[in-house]
Amino acid sequence: MIVSQAQQRLHEVFGYSSFRGEQQAIIEHVVAGGDALVLMPTGGGKSLCYQLPALLRDGVAIVVSPLIALMQDQVDALQQLGVKAAFLNSSLDADEARQVTSQLIQGDLDILYVAPERLLLSGFLAQLEQVEMHTGIALFAIDEAHCVSEWGHDFRPEYRNLTALHTRFPNVPRIALTATADAPTRAEIVERLSLENAQQFVSSFDRPNIRYRVTPKHKAREQLETFLETEHANDAGIVYCLSRRKVEETAAWLKARGWDALPYHAGLDASVRNQNQRRFLREEGVIMVATIAFGMGIDKPNVRFVAHLDLPKSMESYYQETGRAGRDGLPANAWMTFGVGDVVSMRQMLDSSDAPAARKQVERQKLDALLGFCESVNCRHQTILRYFGEQHAGNCQQCDNCLHPVDTWDATQAAQMALSAVYRTGQCFGVVHLMDVLMGKSNPKVLQFSHQTLSVFGVGKDIVQSQWSSVFRQLVAGGFLHADIDSHGGLKLTEAARPVLKGLAEVWLRRDAETENRKISKSGRSANAKAAYDGLADDPLWLALKAKRLELAREQAVPPYVIFHDATLIEILNRRPGSLLEMSQIMGVGRAKLDRYGDDFLQVIVAN
Structure with missing residues (x-):
């Protein structure tokens, strides 16, 4: 009976003829009154997993979401479908809030979105008890459930108190949903939300419609513009930068070059942020240049690309940020450029933070996994899936490494030169100076430190600068070198460098193609992104x-x-x-x- 009703409502309300993946199993489980933990990739149809049960069970569904700025759009979308939906958050004035509360108490709503801070007010919980008694509560949906994890990148302390829902409403089913959670985060969600008896539904993390590409950084803005011109001339997309300053500078540069680009970061006035976000969501072809302050829960389905000008903090961050592209299932691109400076700056940020030692260690491991992804010569889809504990075989034909297989080379001798240069110059200089020494460039700084007299001066002049840059980037990413905070980012040897210098270990590195040689043709967007729109x-x-x-x-x-x-x-x-x-x-x-x-x-x- 549940199945036929669900199929009927799916077609009548949402306009779909069939379920995707585990949607049907999840919906049947929740409609029957069971608790559920749902891990499903962005664009996989998580919302339907609580929206359809909300229409099939008696009473109102309460959706807990940290995304105040986006509740309006989610409610708009439901109202377009004929669903009685509303939201309660701080953006409403007193009269508007009273009106929504009245609808709630009178049983005039199918779905109500609530910010966790509002939900946990004692007065609101008391109102929900009245609702349960008179018209019923269909379910509680806890969206972005990974916010409960203190090890996660979107930690929200108020999420820890959502166990109150189970305590006060033990007979109301709960469904917790997230698109990003490795095994430890998943375990923490279960523990913190008292979901030990919940059935877990873990969908594949693969996003087959996204093409992943990582390219060495040399002139990042120009590289970005080439990518936009050749593949996304009229598309909406997101460009992520690490700092607020870089966000504003990049947005201004793109705008001056004729692109419809807007900045977004936490330092902007709230009215400017909201206006820019509104334009991005409601207009066509807008590019949002942003820090990680922008993005969680973005529902815009036709984001055709996500570009990273700086390295994200972890594989989880990268997966979640790139997952904002192609939510509609149509082809999309995830493009990233990075260099040794990104590795150095990210490790410096980690080492200089006030986080406890245990957390720093976890964050280092997460960063190292991301660096491994960047330098990998294997399928990028497979690398991501392995990180999340999932196996995937075969050539994806949807990443740079599969489309243009990467050569590796025996870089042992070059690595020994590079490591020796670090040691001989006192382990306190950055990559640019070290490359000058190896290539025999007698610039004023080299002369100032008398480094032209060192045995390593000029030993690497047969290797071009772009290749030396690649060598240093991979040695830092591989843990043979690390940046010393006290010497303002100067490179120091690690224990892993010792056997290399002594000739006891080989070093094989990926051979970077000539910059942008692996790019798509100038004739238009890449084959995958072009297919649906050709x-x-x-x-x-x-x-x-x-x-x-x-x-x-x-x-x-x-x-x-x-x-x-x-x-x-x-x-x-x-x-x-x-x-x-x-x-x-x-x-x-x-x-x-x-x-x-x-x-x-x-x-x-x-x-x-």
Whole structure:
């Protein structure tokens, strides 16, 4: 009975004919009253796992979310589907909050989004007890559940108190959801939220529609612009930078070059942040240049790329940040450029932080795993999946290493030269100076320290600077060298360097291709990102469908994707329905949207 009702509601409300992955099993489990921990990649359909049970169980579903700025868009999307949804957070004034509370108590809501701080107020919990008694609580959904982990990158202390839900409402099922959680974080979620008896649903972490690419850094902004010009000339995307200053400088540089780029970081005035985020969500082709302050829970499905100009802090961070691309399942790119400076700065930040020693050790291990990913010659999809405890075989054809296999070379002699240069110069200089010494460049700084008299001066002049840069980057990433905080980032030898210098160990490194030789052709976006959109840029019907979507979105002050996703528009374009009945068979067109927009889009088809 549950299955047939779920299938019917899936089609009628959401416009889908079938479930994906473990969605059906999760929904059946929660509808039957069971607790669940759901690990599912971004874009995998987590929201449906609590939204559909909310419609199938009696009472209102309470969704706990830390994402105040995005609750409005989530509620907008549900209301477009005909679902009675609302939110309660600090963005509402007193009258608006009273109105929502009245709807809640009277049983006029299907789903209510609540910030954890609001939920845990004693007065609000008392109101929920009244609701449970009179109209019922369907379920509690705890979104972004990894926020409960103090070892995670999005730790929210208030999440620790959400065990109150189980204590005060023991008969209401709970579903905790996250897109990012390694085994230790998963265990902590279970412990902190008292989910020991919950059934765990762990979907594959693979995002097959994302193409991963890592390229050595030389002129990062110019490299970024080449990537944008050749692959994403009119697309929405996110560019991540480590510092607020770099965010503002990069956004200003892109804007001056003609790109619609906006900055976002925690240091900006809240009104500016909100305005920029609103533009990114509600307009087409906007590029957001941001720190990690931007992104968790971003629902914009047609983000076609995520670019990193600086190294993220961990594999979890990288996976979550890149996962904001291609939520609609259409092709997307994850592009990153990094160099030895990134490795040095990240390790310096770690070593100089006030975190306890145990946490520093965990963070070092996470960073080392990310560095291993960057320098790997193996399939990047496989490397990510192995990190999260999942095996994946075969060539993915969706990463730089699989599409253009990387050579390795015996770099033992070059490594010995580099390590000797570090030792001979006193273990207090950075990469640029060390390369000058090895290449025999007698610049003023080399002369100042009399380094031109050292035995290592000029021994590496047969190796070009770009290759020396690659050698040092990989030696730092591989743990043979580390940056010393006291000498302002000067490189020092580690114990791992000793056997190399003594000739007891070989060093094999990846051979970097000539910069951007492994890039896509200049003719347009890469093959994977082009496939779904091939030929659409000049198609009159595609342009007309997008224009109608944008017009309807602006009339209602909602993001265009709330009307229809790109995938739905592409199916309308390809199938060209001639009636409302045919339109109802299009993926993503449920009953409410068919009634509201069906005629508008049929008229566009007829006119084109």
